Amino acid sequence: MTEIQSPWVDDQTWKTRWEKIEELDGGGQGEAYRARRRSDGKIGFLKIIKSKNVAERRARFFREATAYDSFGVDGIPRLIESNAHRHADDSVAPFIVTEFIVGTTLRSWRESQALVSIETAVTITSRLLDILQACHAQGCVHRDVKPDNIILEGGASARVWLLDFGISYHDLADIDFQTEHWQEVGNRFLRLPELSAGSLSKQDPRSDICFAAGVLFYLLTGDHPDVLEDSEGRLPHQRTAAMAKLQYAASPRLARLLALFDEAFAIRVVNRFATVQAMRERMDRMMRDQPPGSSADEDLAALREVLDTSANRRLTATIAKLCDALRKVQQVFNQVQQSIGGNLSISQTGWVVTGESGQNTLSWSRQGSTDRILSITYEFVPAGEELLLRMSGETVYRTDLAEPDYGGDFQNAVQTRLAARLRAVLNDPNALPPEADIFREIRPFGSLEAAAVEAVRRSRSILAFVYDPTQPERGKLRWALDYFLQNRRTRDIMNGAFVTALVPLAAIAAVSEILKQQSMEESRWVVLDQRLRPLEQQVIYANPQMAERIVGELAERYAAGSGPSA
Numbered sequence: 001m002t003e004i005q006s007p008w009v010d011d012q013t014w015k016t017r018w019e020k021i022e023e024l025d026g027g028g029q030g031e032a033y034r035a036r037r038r039s040d041g042k043i044g045f046l047k048i049i050k051s052k053n054v055a056e057r058r059a060r061f062f063r064e065a066t067a068y069d070s071f072g073v074d075g076i077p078r079l080i081e082s083n084a085h086r087h088a089d090d091s092v093a094p095f096i097v098t099e100f101i102v103g104t105t106l107r108s109w110r111e112s113q114a115l116v117s118i119e120t121a122v123t124i125t126s127r128l129l130d131i132l133q134a135c136h137a138q139g140c141v142h143r144d145v146k147p148d149n150i151i152l153e154g155g156a157s158a159r160v161w162l163l164d165f166g167i168s169y170h171d172l173a174d175i176d177f178q179t180e181h182w183q184e185v186g187n188r189f190l191r192l193p194e195l196s197a198g199s200l201s202k203q204d205p206r207s208d209i210c211f212a213a214g215v216l217f218y219l220l221t222g223d224h225p226d227v228l229e230d231s232e233g234r235l236p237h238q239r240t241a242a243m244a245k246l247q248y249a250a251s252p253r254l255a256r257l258l259a260l261f262d263e264a265f266a267i268r269v270v271n272r273f274a275t276v277q278a279m280r281e282r283m284d285r286m287m288r289d290q291p292p293g294s295s296a297d298e299d300l301a302a303l304r305e306v307l308d309t310s311a312n313r314r315l316t317a318t319i320a321k322l323c324d325a326l327r328k329v330q331q332v333f334n335q336v337q338q339s340i341g342g343n344l345s346i347s348q349t350g351w352v353v354t355g356e357s358g359q360n361t362l363s364w365s366r367q368g369s370t371d372r373i374l375s376i377t378y379e380f381v382p383a384g385e386e387l388l389l390r391m392s393g394e395t396v397y398r399t400d401l402a403e404p405d406y407g408g409d410f411q412n413a414v415q416t417r418l419a420a421r422l423r424a425v426l427n428d429p430n431a432l433p434p435e436a437d438i439f440r441e442i443r444p445f446g447s448l449e450a451a452a453v454e455a456v457r458r459s460r461s462i463l464a465f466v467y468d469p470t471q472p473e474r475g476k477l478r479w480a481l482d483y484f485l486q487n488r489r490t491r492d493i494m495n496g497a498f499v500t501a502l503v504p505l506a507a508i509a510a511v512s513e514i515l516k517q518q519s520m521e522e523s524r525w526v527v528l529d530q531r532l533r534p535l536e537q538q539v540i541y542a543n544p545q546m547a548e549r550i551v552g553e554l555a556e557r558y559a560a561g562s563g564p565s566a
Contacts, residue, residue, distance in 0.1 A: 007079045007080055007082060008069075008083070009081050009082070010086065012083070013083075013093045013095070014048060014083075014093070018037055018038065018044070018046055018095075019035060020035050021033065021035055021036055021043075022034040024045070031048045031050060032045065032047050033045075033046045037080075045077065045097065045100045045101070046095060049094045053090075055088075058087035058088075064168065065079060065084040067165040069082075071138055075161050076134075076161070077098035077161065078098060079096070079097075079098055080099065083095060101153055102154065103154055103155060104151070104155055105147060105150065106147040109155060110219060115249065116219045118220065118249055118253060118287075120219070121219035122216070122283055122287055124219060126280060127160035128162065128215060129279060129280050131161075132145070132205075132208045132209070133277065135208075140165075140168055141169045141203055141205050142168050143168055143169060143202070143208070144164055144165075144168070144187050145214075146189035146190070146214075147189065148189075149162060169202065189218075189225070190210070190226065190227070190228070190236075191227050191228075195207060201269060204269055207269070209272060209273050209276055210228075210265065210272055212276075217236055217237065220249045221241075223241070228266075233356070235261065237258055237261040246258070253286050257286060260286060262311035263282070266310070318355050322357070324404075325380040325406075326353070328410070329362075329378055329389070330360070332410075333346055333418065334346070335415075336422075340422075343367055344364050344367065345366075346364060347372075348360065348362055348363075349361045350377065358379060361375055362376055363434060364434075372478075374421055374425045374434045375434030375435065376392060376421065377437045382401055385402070386399065387399050387404055389410075391417050392436075396413045396414070396417050397413040397414070431446065433474060435478050435502065436502050438481045438485050440485070441491060444465065444500040445500070445501045445502075448462070448507050448508075448532055451464070451499050451500070451501040455529075458499060459530075460498055460499050461498055461499070461558040462530070463497075463498035463501070464501040464527075465477075465524075466507075466515065467504060468504070469504050471521055475521055475522050475523035475524075476522055477540075480539075480542045481523075483542035483544055483547070484543075484547040485547070486544040489548055490551050494555070496555070497559060498554075512528075512532075512533070522540065535558065
């Protein structure tokens with residue numbers, strides 16, 4: 001009977017047992033070489049620890065060696081030799097030797113390909129998922145799945161190996177890394193929020209599944225996914241450059257592929273594929289060809305499969321929650337209307353609900369009149385685990401997103417805000433018109449005098465929006481401002497460069513004749529310096545793109561605060 005030799009050796013260094021043949025890329029944990037064992041000439045992959053004086057790095061080295069020794073998973077190299085079990089002995093220089101896999105990294109292979117078919121990409125990803133499923137079954141989470149750690153043996157896409165368990169998690173080695181919660185793990189191929197510093201969810205197998213989706217994305221596009229959500233809030237497959245490549249690589253199956261990525265790249269771990277098997281089944285369904293001459297029922301079933309994703313279900317639930325929240329505010333408005341005797345009427349415009357926010361505008365008029373005395377734009381915005389209510393750009397109430405509370409505190413917040421605004425507009429004939437809410441982030445001044453004081457303080461010019469109260473709808477003021485101030489960038493440029501005012505024609509006529517010969521059937525804007533001297537004027541164009549250009553040019557011309565910049 002042949003005695004099985006233990007891979008654990010007590011030598012203090014690799015040098016007594018191995019000789020280097022060729023230097024290789026060893027990753028962040030160590031130096032790597034193709035090496036030959038002195039005793040029998042066996043070839044292996046030799047990895048030598050880099051930070052040999054750091055106790056935690058030494059312990060991680062032992063954890064990695066234990067993974068190679070214990071798993072016995074097809075697609076993970078076996079351990080040949082290691083002394084990492086002596087990591088607590090500072091006189092020992094830990095090393096690991098595993099099977100040497102003859103092949104190329106997935107990165108090198110992909111860089112040599114002009115295009116990878118979706119069939120090949122799915123084959124490689126499926127094999128990777130097989131390896132991950134076997135790891136997860138043994139309580140291991142790799143946490144560093146990336147193209148550099150995947151080998152294609154002999155360059156064949158069907159033979160896949162997963163390497164480098166240096167930052168993996170498993171409980172085979174009896175080691176507790178107390179500092180791990182406060183460190184970032186993972187890689188720069190795809191940075192996951194649950195692997196960031198401070199996260200308590202660093203041992204979740206769904207991180208590996210997300211990495212596998214990143215590998216599929218990389219194979220099809222040649223690009224790193226980098227982060228789950230970019231600065232525009234887009235997932236990797238939603239970005240312009242990636243979408244064009246995915247359309248080319250997976251055209252007949254694009255809808256199903258995007259639905260797969262919707263779920264795999266979900267920001268919150270709980271919304272991703274729960275298991276490797278769930279993602280594999282989704283890929284299998286994606287690759288099934290739709291039979292020719294299919295029935296209407298079969299076509300509808302296929303459509304349901306594409307559309308009935310966890311991402312779409314979450315979106316539907318979010319939209320329903322936002323719609324309900326908007327209606328709760330309407331109910332409070334109706335209660336206020338009844339409590340003051342029904343002498344004012346309420347109308348609604350601008351109901352818009354997306355997965356990111358819900359917005360509505362409620363306007364108040366005197367009974368029998370279409371002239372609005374007050375318009376309040378309000379919106380609900382999910383923010384983390386909270387749902388925020390903003391009225392005219394200001395947060396007035398916040399509640400739990402999962403189970404919103406629309407009880408007494410909510411009703412009091414809305415009623416207090418509404419009652420104060422109604423009283424102000426009814427008692428003050430010079431109060432800002434309801435269109436002031438369109439300015440959102442910073443409300444305009446209602447008089448040129450007040451605007452001038454602020455302009456001097458801030459060394460800014462004044463951008464006054466002027467309306468004629470005798471014209472129908474104040475010279476189409478709401479229609480014009482709704483479009484002119486639609487883009488957030490337009491408002492940001494305007495608020496950074498100017499002090500804004502919203503005033504009637506009489507206010508401008510009192511300081512200048514610049515609008516004396518102008519038609520006010522459409523409202524206008526006027527730029528004034530700090531002394532209320534007019535500089536130029538024009539009709540308010542109801543076009544968001546043109547507005548952004550106009551405001552940008554005005555900001556450049558009047559950056560100095562008193563006149564055209566030098």
